[in-house]
Amino acid sequence: MSTLEIKDLYVSIVTEQGSKQILKGVSLTIRTGETHAIMGPNGSGKSTLASTIAGHPRYTVESGSIALDGEDVLAMSVDERARAGLFLAMQYPVEVPGVTMTNFLRTAKTALDGKAPSLRHWTKDVKQAMSQLRIDADFAQRNVNEGFSGGEKKRVEILQLELFRPRFAILDETDSGLDVDALKVVSEGVNREHAKGEMGTLLITHYTRILRYIKPDFVHVFVDGRIAEEGGPELADRLEEEGYDRFAAATPAVEA
Amino acid sequence: MAEATKMNNEASTAGPAGAAADEKARIGAPSSAPAAIAGFSEEGESLSELNTGTAQHGLKKHSHGNAPVVPEASRGERLKSYNLEDFAPLTGREEDWRFTPLNRLRGLHTEPLTGTGPSVRVSGASNIKVETVGRSDARIGSAATPEDRISAAAWAAADGATVVTIPANTVADAEVTVTVRGADKAPAAQHLIIEAGAFSTAVVVIDHSGSATLAQNVEIVVGDGAQLTVVSVQEWDDDAVHVSSQQAKIGRDARFKHVVVSLGGDLVRLTPSSVFTAPGAEVEMYGLYFADAGQHLEQRLLVDHAVPNCKSRVTYKGALQGQGAHTVWVGDVLIRKEAEGTDTYEVNRNLLLTDGTRSDSVPNLEIETGLIEGAGHASATGRFDDEHLFYLMARGIPEQDARRLVVRGFLTEVIQQIRVPALEERLALALENELAAGNL
Numbered sequence: 194m195s196t197l198e199i200k201d202l203y204v205s206i207v208t209e210q211g212s213k214q215i216l217k218g219v220s221l222t223i224r225t226g227e228t229h230a231i232m233g234p235n236g237s238g239k240s241t242l243a244s245t246i247a248g249h250p251r252y253t254v255e256s257g258s259i260a261l262d263g264e265d266v267l268a269m270s271v272d273e274r275a276r277a278g279l280f281l282a283m284q285y286p287v288e289v290p291g292v293t294m295t296n297f298l299r300t301a302k303t304a305l306d307g308k309a310p311s312l313r314h315w316t317k318d319v320k321q322a323m324s325q326l327r328i329d330a331d332f333a334q335r336n337v338n339e340g341f342s343g344g345e346k347k348r349v350e351i352l353q354l355e356l357f358r359p360r361f362a363i364l365d366e367t368d369s370g371l372d373v374d375a376l377k378v379v380s381e382g383v384n385r386e387h388a389k390g391e392m393g394t395l396l397i398t399h400y401t402r403i404l405r406y407i408k409p410d411f412v413h414v415f416v417d418g419r420i421a422e423e424g425g426p427e428l429a430d431r432l433e434e435e436g437y438d439r440f441a442a443a444t445p446a447v448e449a
Numbered sequence: 450m451a452e453a454t455k456m457n458n459e460a461s462t463a464g465p466a467g468a469a470a471d472e473k474a475r476i477g478a479p480s481s482a483p484a485a486i487a488g489f490s491e492e493g494e495s496l497s498e499l500n501t502g503t504a505q506h507g508l509k510k511h512s513h514g515n516a517p518v519v520p521e522a523s524r525g526e527r528l529k530s531y532n533l534e535d536f537a538p539l540t541g542r543e544e545d546w547r548f549t550p551l552n553r554l555r556g557l558h559t560e561p562l563t564g565t566g567p568s569v570r571v572s573g574a575s576n577i578k579v580e581t582v583g584r585s586d587a588r589i590g591s592a593a594t595p596e597d598r599i600s601a602a603a604w605a606a607a608d609g610a611t612v613v614t615i616p617a618n619t620v621a622d623a624e625v626t627v628t629v630r631g632a633d634k635a636p637a638a639q640h641l642i643i644e645a646g647a648f649s650t651a652v653v654v655i656d657h658s659g660s661a662t663l664a665q666n667v668e669i670v671v672g673d674g675a676q677l678t679v680v681s682v683q684e685w686d687d688d689a690v691h692v693s694s695q696q697a698k699i700g701r702d703a704r705f706k707h708v709v710v711s712l713g714g715d716l717v718r719l720t721p722s723s724v725f726t727a728p729g730a731e732v733e734m735y736g737l738y739f740a741d742a743g744q745h746l747e748q749r750l751l752v753d754h755a756v757p758n759c760k761s762r763v764t765y766k767g768a769l770q771g772q773g774a775h776t777v778w779v780g781d782v783l784i785r786k787e788a789e790g791t792d793t794y795e796v797n798r799n800l801l802l803t804d805g806t807r808s809d810s811v812p813n814l815e816i817e818t819g820l821i822e823g824a825g826h827a828s829a830t831g832r833f834d835d836e837h838l839f840y841l842m843a844r845g846i847p848e849q850d851a852r853r854l855v856v857r858g859f860l861t862e863v864i865q866q867i868r869v870p871a872l873e874e875r876l877a878l879a880l881e882n883e884l885a886a887g888n889l
Contacts, residue, residue, distance in 0.1 A: 270842070271842035275845035281843055287839075289840060292841075301844035304850070
């Protein structure tokens, strides 16, 4: 059982107009086996939270803490965080020219495990995971994300989730830009991994539709860099009916 | 010529300053304040009087109006001559010399080429013929005619030539290595001829190393039905200056592969060309260059589709690191009126690894007939993207490994084309050394 504990987190970014605070005191605790959905209007700071956990240098932590089983995550470099068991499925996965998927997956797996995976099992695992996510076999020889469609990139993120087996997965709007079929395939991938009972999931989404496939235990509503409301799955149902209007009225959305 | 289409997509990309408005975060990199790039102004490259390559930008406006050079209407009309006098002394304003820092040629364009020059030793295959011949040998001039002043000067100055012949119907029993080893810096001329007889097969590696100031002509004859690979490796010492014209004449149904690997030298300027003389032939031209601080690596290619139904593919890739690293790639593809059924594609990719580097990329496609299979070109130059780095590191890969992964992947595609295992291994190692030297 692992715990990812975010305490009173304040995060800012540097813009042309100067420093701008995006997260204004976020506290959240996720345990192995739990699925937390973070929902909220555009610009509420959802993705900032995801990127901050992963260590993207654009975001400056002003105060607060993130701890993984008591270890200070904020003191770790980006790669150390990944090796500690944090995985960010990115909203916009980048294309990495010149590096094939095969080479990338093996290099990452080796770095994460501290040793090269057994070739025989690894090849089989990759093939099986790709087939379950309906990723064509020829993707293995293509460069990372190069020329992939939006939906293909998201599938490849979940492919990595299944192969790398993190302790905590942060899914940053993995559902955006997916059609219904792809949404199902991707959700099944997350559910497969989650069902093994060794992962906690932080699901960041703007829409409620992915929650038909991935059932959250907890729902947190983000507004203006804070958690404005928390509850169980029923909160998502309510948001589906009412939208974010009742929150948006109180505070104007900011771009993040 | 009235119907001719001429496309010239010119791209000149200077260091990260080019992406000034980029809001993306940068990992471990200094702030993206606009960096001063030598010879680069907001209007593009500055054509200075002598291509000094020093920081003159911003001091005065450059002018194209004073240049006495009349631009050629077609790449096919470029002056070709064996007589040095036919070429005017270089000013740096010529279209084909405008990127070259003439003051770093160490006199190659002005001094008599009387130096001893690098030694030439041919080894490898036993069933080929190697000769050293005098100036009167009939094979001199069988594939090439100089197209610039330095090539013509080398032609005039060379004592003779080293001729490597793969006899007709012969498969070379090993690869052929022409070791060109430079020992002194006096400006010198050199002439090599590689002749692949009809239906022969061979791989010839021209391996340049040491120190030299060398003007070189390499003539390549690819006989009917022959399959020839020529690899030109430039692993010169840091101070070498090398200007090399490598012209190939391609026979009917022949297969010719030309691979350039430029890693060393202070100034290396290669002008490889492939001229089709009969239908059914295929040419692949590959290049890999890795420029470090202060290095100027230039390549200007020509593929001349002068006859019907030939195919060409050009792929050049470069990486740059360190202050003043400069690469130039100009790819001219000419599809003449007669060349119906032509199929051609050329691509150039450059990766700017650090601040202070500059890469010029100019793909030119000239099409005089519409009855072709296909013709295309592409060029892209980008800096090492910090988002790449973040992505790879977020998967647990340490920073240095991530950088090397990207650069290695980018460049090895070309090395894999050589298909000489020992040489591939050596060059892969050389690349690793380049990466290590740049602290990447």
